[in-house]
Amino acid sequence: MPTYKHPRPSVTVDVVVFGYDGGQTLKLLLIQRGGEPFKGQWALPGGFVDMDEDLEVSALRELEEETGVKDIYVEQLYTFGQPGRDPRGRVISVAHYALVNLGNHPTNAASDATRADWFSLDELPELAFDHAGIIDLATARLRAKVRYQPIGFELLPEAFTLGELQRLYETVLGVPEFNKRNFRTRILKTGILEEVGKQENVAHRPALLYRFNEARYRKLVDERDSAVLRRALDFEL
Amino acid sequence: MPTYKHPRPSVTVDVVVFGYDGGQTLKLLLIQRGGEPFKGQWALPGGFVDMDEDLEVSALRELEEETGVKDIYVEQLYTFGQPGRDPRGRVISVAHYALVNLGNHPTNAASDATRADWFSLDELPELAFDHAGIIDLATARLRAKVRYQPIGFELLPEAFTLGELQRLYETVLGVPEFNKRNFRTRILKTGILEEVGKQENVAHRPALLYRFNEARYRKLVDERDSAVLRRALDFEL
DNA sequence: ACAAAAGTGTTATCCTTACACCCATGC
DNA sequence: GCATGGGTGTAAGGATAACACTTTTGT
Numbered sequence: 001m002p003t004y005k006h007p008r009p010s011v012t013v014d015v016v017v018f019g020y021d022g023g024q025t026l027k028l029l030l031i032q033r034g035g036e037p038f039k040g041q042w043a044l045p046g047g048f049v050d051m052d053e054d055l056e057v058s059a060l061r062e063l064e065e066e067t068g069v070k071d072i073y074v075e076q077l078y079t080f081g082q083p084g085r086d087p088r089g090r091v092i093s094v095a096h097y098a099l100v101n102l103g104n105h106p107t108n109a110a111s112d113a114t115r116a117d118w119f120s121l122d123e124l125p126e127l128a129f130d131h132a133g134i135i136d137l138a139t140a141r142l143r144a145k146v147r148y149q150p151i152g153f154e155l156l157p158e159a160f161t162l163g164e165l166q167r168l169y170e171t172v173l174g175v176p177e178f179n180k181r182n183f184r185t186r187i188l189k190t191g192i193l194e195e196v197g198k199q200e201n202v203a204h205r206p207a208l209l210y211r212f213n214e215a216r217y218r219k220l221v222d223e224r225d226s227a228v229l230r231r232a233l234d235f236e237l
Numbered sequence: 238m239p240t241y242k243h244p245r246p247s248v249t250v251d252v253v254v255f256g257y258d259g260g261q262t263l264k265l266l267l268i269q270r271g272g273e274p275f276k277g278q279w280a281l282p283g284g285f286v287d288m289d290e291d292l293e294v295s296a297l298r299e300l301e302e303e304t305g306v307k308d309i310y311v312e313q314l315y316t317f318g319q320p321g322r323d324p325r326g327r328v329i330s331v332a333h334y335a336l337v338n339l340g341n342h343p344t345n346a347a348s349d350a351t352r353a354d355w356f357s358l359d360e361l362p363e364l365a366f367d368h369a370g371i372i373d374l375a376t377a378r379l380r381a382k383v384r385y386q387p388i389g390f391e392l393l394p395e396a397f398t399l400g401e402l403q404r405l406y407e408t409v410l411g412v413p414e415f416n417k418r419n420f421r422t423r424i425l426k427t428g429i430l431e432e433v434g435k436q437e438n439v440a441h442r443p444a445l446l447y448r449f450n451e452a453r454y455r456k457l458v459d460e461r462d463s464a465v466l467r468r469a470l471d472f473e474l
Numbered sequence: 475a476c477a478a479a480a481g482t483g484t485t486a487t488c489c490t491t492a493c494a495c496c497c498a499t500g501c
Numbered sequence: 502g503c504a505t506g507g508g509t510g511t512a513a514g515g516a517t518a519a520c521a522c523t524t525t526t527g528t
Contacts, residue, residue, distance in 0.1 A: 006285045008245035011318075011329055048243045052326050055318040079316045079331050081248075081292040089289050092248055094316050094329075140477035148385075163506070181509075182491065204506040400479070419518065421481075441479040442525035 009090040013059040014046035014131070016077065016095065016138035017069065019118055020155035021102035022164060026171060027061075027118040030125070031066050037087050038128035045116070045136070046093065059096040067116040069105055073154045074098040077138055085130045097138040099154035146172050150192055153212040159196050161207035162187065192217045197230065246318070246327035250296040251283035251368070252304065253314065253332065253375035256355055257392035258339040259401060263408060264355040265372065267362070271351045273353045274324050275365035281372070282353070283330065296333040304353035305344055310391045311335040314375055334375040336391035361460050383409050387429055390449040396433050398444035399424065429454045 017029035030042045047062040049055060056074060064070040074096050081092040102118070119125065121139065124132070146152050152168050166183050170176070187193060194213045200205035254266035267279045280355065282301040286292060293311060301307040311333050318329040339355070358376065361369070383389050389405050403420050407413070424430060431450045436443035 006247060007287065007288045008287065008457045009248050010243060011246050011248065011490085049246065049318070051246065052320045054320065055329070057318065064343075078313060079292065081286070081331065083289045083291065092286075092329075092331075094318065152290060161507080179492070180507085184508075186490090197509075199499095199507090201500085202506080203504080205501040207466070209508050398480085416518070417480085418482080418520085422517090436480095436526095437502090438527080439479080439525040441477080442481075457481055 009092045010086075011049045012046055012091055012093045013049055013055060013062060014044040014095045015059050015063045015074065016044060016097040016133060016137050017063065017067075017072070017100060017134055018097065018121075018142060018155065019102045020168060020171070021106075022167070024171060026121040027102065028121050028124065029067055029069065030117060030127075030170065031051050032115040032117075033128055042119075042125045043128035044095075044131045047112045049094075053115075059094075059098075063098070066220040069100065072105060073100050077134075079143060080130060080134060082130070093134075095134045095138070097141065099142075099151065101155055101157050103157050118166050128177055143173060150212060150217060159211055161199065161209060163207060165210075190220065192220065219227045244291040246329050247323075248286045249283055249328055249330045250286055250292060250299060251330050251332045251371060252296050252300050252311065253281060253333065253334040254300065254304075254309070254337060255358075255375075255379060255392070256337050256339045256342075257405060257408070259404070261408060263358040264339065265358050265361065266304055266306065266358055267364075269352040269354075270365055278365045279356075279362045280365035281332075281368045286331075292331050293333065296328060296331075296335075300335070303351055309335050309337045309342065314378060315372075317367060317371060319367070328372075330364050332371045332375070332383065334378065336379075337389065338392055340394050342446055380410060387449060387454060396446040396448055398436065398446060400444060402447075427457065429457065 019027040019029060021027065029045065031045050033039055033041055033043050045063050045066040047058070047066070049058045053061070056076065059074055060070065060072075063072075063074075075098070077095040077097045079092060079094045083090060085091065085093075124135070127135070142151075146169070152165070152172060155168055155172075156164060161186055163180075163188065166178070168182065169183075170178065192213055193210040194216075195208055196211045199207045199209060256266060258264065266282065268282050270276055270278055270280050282300050282303040282305070283296070290298070293313065296311055297307065297309075300309075300311075312335070314332040314334045315316060316329060316331045320327060322328065322330075361372070364372070364447070379388075383406070389402070390407055392409075393401060399421055400417075402424065403417065406420075407415065422449045429450050430447040431453075432445055433448045434446045436446060469471040
């Protein structure tokens with residue numbers, strides 16, 4: 001079918017899946033390679049793109065095949081094409097990144113020969129190929145993006161407290177702790193959160209539960225009121 | 238050499254080159270296709286990736302071959318891989334975008350069969366493949382990026398006045414005109430500009446000429462003082 | 475002298491920051 | 502009643518927006 005007479009590289013997709021469970025660090029989903037090269041070593045989930053398959057679809061398919069994780073937010077990150085990055089020949093990889101809440105998408109047993117597991121972002125094992133570099137880029141992108149897009153909501157359960165949201169920001173950005181009062185004021189001022197209830201059975205004053213209001217977010221972006229948003233999410237302290 | 242037994246798509250690079258000449262609109266560098274498909278139609282410069290060539294190198298090589306433009310700032314944009322985007326088969330294109338000042342990189346005669354020319358961004362001809370979509374994405378990215386990175390300096394000559402810089406921002410963002418006083422205060426406060434002289438032979442008070450101080454910019458980014466920067470570049474008015 | 479663009483002073487207002495304090499719940 | 506987080510009041514200082522004004526050059 002293809003009529004070009006040029007040599008063709010192989011094309012793969014890889015997925016950097018960030019997970020959050022409310023704790024002190026972000027988690028990363030890795031698989032242990034079942035075959036050569038790098039057999040037995042940990043790597044990003046991913047694989048070859050089918051000939052009639054969109055890239056993002058391909059990434060989601062490989063992710064589900066190798067880890068069981070599905071129905072998640074995924075986005076293209078960067079394409080790595082340096083000659084020599086794969087010992088077997090020219091392989092160009094379209095890297096993606098994805099965000100999940102570990103509660104909604106519980107640890108998934110691997111399907112076939114490969115094993116899958118979650119690792120703390122600051123305690124990663126040695127990685128196959130150039131995957132360490134891909135993860136570095138994904139982490140930088142996540143930190144940058146969290147400042148001007150309410151992307152972090154993918155990492156939380158449907159309903160969450162402002163305290164949980166603040167802890168998430170602190171974890172993602174790796175900063176010590178910022179001022180509670182000001183965090184609340186900024187976030188609530190945007191109007192992208194809506195109340196959905198109240199905590200129960202907690203050993204302290206029950207917090208209000210919020211949900212991300214996507215409609216109101218889109219309206220803000222469209223109305224060019226996005227400055228409000230950017231300022232509100234752009235935490236320094 | 239490659240040992241994978243999967244079918245392989247073709248891989249190309251395309252480059253969206255934005256040019257600025259101090260005028261009211263941004264320009265875009267296009268080539269007229271010499272062969273099928275889409276023969277005679279306008280398209281982005283680009284072509285097939287060589288087997289032992291990095292993607293960015295490939296983009297710069299194709300750009301120079303087809304338009305003569307070289308030695309410019311280029312960056313990866315997004316990878317387009319939808320099946321059917323090329324009538325001849327599966328072709329995945331790694332799109333890049335680049336910024337040039339038209340004064341420094343004068344209109345370049347095309348080398349071989351293809352013709353190259355600059356078009357106003359708001360008066361583009363009909364485009365081959367999915368190139369119109371690629372350009373849309375590049376434009377959105379440029380507008381977004383100009384707000385938190387001093388990327389616009391690539392579009393100006395070495396030395397420029399604050400008035401020219403302001404006109405550039407107004408052009409890129411497509412806003413009417415913002416307040417001169419406040420623009421100056423914000424930009425100068427960052428310290429990323431340094432004086433390099435003064436205009437001569439102009440029919441009005443000569444403006445101070447400035448140059449982008451990259452060292453100081455890097456220092457700001459590293460020092461996490463980047464909030465200063467972001468706020469300074471994030472124009473709303 | 476005039477046009478044209480550069481460059482400055484100033485103020486009211488809003489936003490950010492910082493710190494102290496009160497509230498509701500389970501044990 | 503104490504520990505634990507949730508939630509609020511507020512005031513000082515800094516940044517922003519808006520407007521009017523002065524300056525310097527070529528013609």
